[in-house]
Structure formats: C-alpha cells, structure tokens
Amino acid sequence: MLQNGNYEAIFSRIPIYIEYLKTYEEEYISATIIANSLGLGEVQVRKDLAKISFGGKPKIGYEVKSLLDDLSSYMGFDKLTKAVIVGMGRLGEALFHYLGFDRINLKIVAAFDVCDKYNSLDEFKSICEKHNVKIGIITVPEESAQATADLMVSSGIKAIWNFSSSSLKVPNNILVKNENMANSLSVLIRLMNNL
C-alpha cells in the first residue's frame, strides 16, 4: 500500500498546476496568481514550485514555458509510460478509452480479458515484456484480483493501479495504488453532511 503520504500530496498538486499553466496566456506567472486561481495556499504553492523549478525571479515570477517543462519532467510526463489493463467490463472499457491519459504521456498498449474480444491472458507476459510495460491497471472482479496482480508482478510490472476492492499482496518493491470509487465518493458525502 502507498504510504508516501507527503509525497503523494505534492505529486497530486503538480498535475493541477500543469493543467492551469497550459491555459495561462502571459509569459510570466507568480506563485500568488497560481494559488489564488486554484484556491490553494500561497505558501504551499511557493514551496512546491521552489522545490522543482529554479527559474523563479523576485517580482517577475516564473517563465510559464520553462516552469511547465520543469513540472512535466519532474512528474515524468516528458517520457512515454506504458500500461496494460486487465478486466474489460464497463470500468475497464471506460479507462481504456479515456482520452485524458494523453496529456500525462501514458499509453495503454493492450487490454486483456477472458472474453475473446481482447488479448488473452496467455499472451500477457510476452506482450508486457515486448513493450516494456511498467504499469498494470486491474479492473477485474475481486476474486480474480490477486491472481491478476501475481501475473503482473511476474511479468515485470512495477506499479499497479487497483480498482478492485481486493487488498493485494505484492512484494515490497511493487507499488499499489488502490482506487476505490465508493471510498472516494464517501469523502464527499461526509463533507456534505458536515455543512
């Protein structure tokens, strides 16, 4: 399970900065403008940017283009990352066709399912090795999730994005990010009930 709490927080903010900067039309930008536009704390934005980009100038701010380059390469968006997906039910289909992965330079190179329409799991290892795939997305039912994770690990995958509700057992050097739709929504329900 991911336990990089602090890193995860900053890694979550940077894609938001990047999206915002892409729409910004001036040549220079300050941390203050970014913070105010995104409703974030100015100190936090300033610290995040200072950690990643050395181009900031007092009173002028950051050149937008080079700040974008610095943030993108910090996140690894300057290199193509390859993923595969296993489990082509409705959620698998939705992720497989999701257009937003382009902008983080992620490509889902193959989709697997027991159904004939997709690649067979027999080919999983050879396809992953051929394409040097590092990320595996699991959208299978809970009962098949652990076997899928095992197959991913033995095929050289380094990070698993797990949409099943199964809590996966993997070696220590493998990252797992659990994405639970109900848990995510439940945060919103709780905050709403707080109002």
Add this chain to the structure above:
Amino acid sequence: MLQNGNYEAIFSRIPIYIEYLKTYEEEYISATIIANSLGLGEVQVRKDLAKISFGGKPKIGYEVKSLLDDLSSYMGFDKLTKAVIVGMGRLGEALFHYLGFDRINLKIVAAFDVCDKYNSLDEFKSICEKHNVKIGIITVPEESAQATADLMVSSGIKAIWNFSSSSLKVPNNILVKNENMANSLSVLIRLMNNL
C-alpha cells in the same frame, strides 16, 4: 474546490477501516491490529478511532460491532444518500452500474443524457426535487460541464462529484470534488519513477 485537507485525509481512511472491520471475525479489536493489517501508522489509527468512538477499553480494544456502527454513522453511511448522474458515456455507464456504492448506502436514483435511452435533462429539476437528491455526478464532456453544474445547483444539489476536466464555478455553499483519472494515475507514475 475542496480545501478541507486534514478532514479529507481522515475521511478517506475511515472507509478503509470499515472495510477491514467487516472481514474481522473476533469480537474485539485493537488499533494496533488495524494499523498493522492495513500498513498504517499505529498512532494515526489510534487517534482516528479515539475521535469517533468512545468504546475503546485499555488492553481489550474496541468491540468490533459497535466500532463499525460508530464509524459508519460518523461517515453518514447509516442514512441513504441519493445521487444523480449526468452524461452516460462509458464512464457514466460504469459508475451507474458500479456495485460498490451499496456499502456506503448511496443510490443513484436517475441517469441523464441527451440520448433518449436515459432521462431527459428537462426532467432534471423535478426528479431531483421529488427524490431530494443531494449529490450530482458529472461525467459529461468538458464543454457541457459548467451548464450541468449550474443546473445541479439550481435543482438543490449540495455536492458535485466532477469527472470532467472543467474547473467548475459554483456558489460557496456547494462542494465540488474533482476526480481526475489522469492526475490520479500520474501520482503512481511519479512514485514509480522515484524508486
């Protein structure tokens, strides 16, 4: 935009505790066991539980059943929450049929789309008012997202789960949780590149 950083963190952990407790077969449980089983810090789990449940006893721990009740009612899972969804593309379909919302007592009472197969947006306000719907899920393309949010706000919806990449403008008393699949995955890519 949600800025309840600290609350969001604890609200995200509780559903994970709940899921784990449901599988736990003894009568009593300690914060230590929960922490170790979930790979979380013991101090954090202890603090979270102490904030919500007063049933913990030294050396014995919490009675599993009453801890579950306390955590569930803290999250609002003891009451039915009603949601609607607008935009029945692949992602909308996947969420509409997602089975995991049952366990947080959330029911998607209606699905809307410009396509005839679903409810028409003309009926949106009346359906939301009739069912007293509080949560709106947006899975429309970016260009329709703001108009959808406006319709939700004027129909009495209090919290929006936004899967579009549009950054929505809403009144201060309306909660918005942006769920961006690419940003979520990019955290995993970044952590993987860190290894």
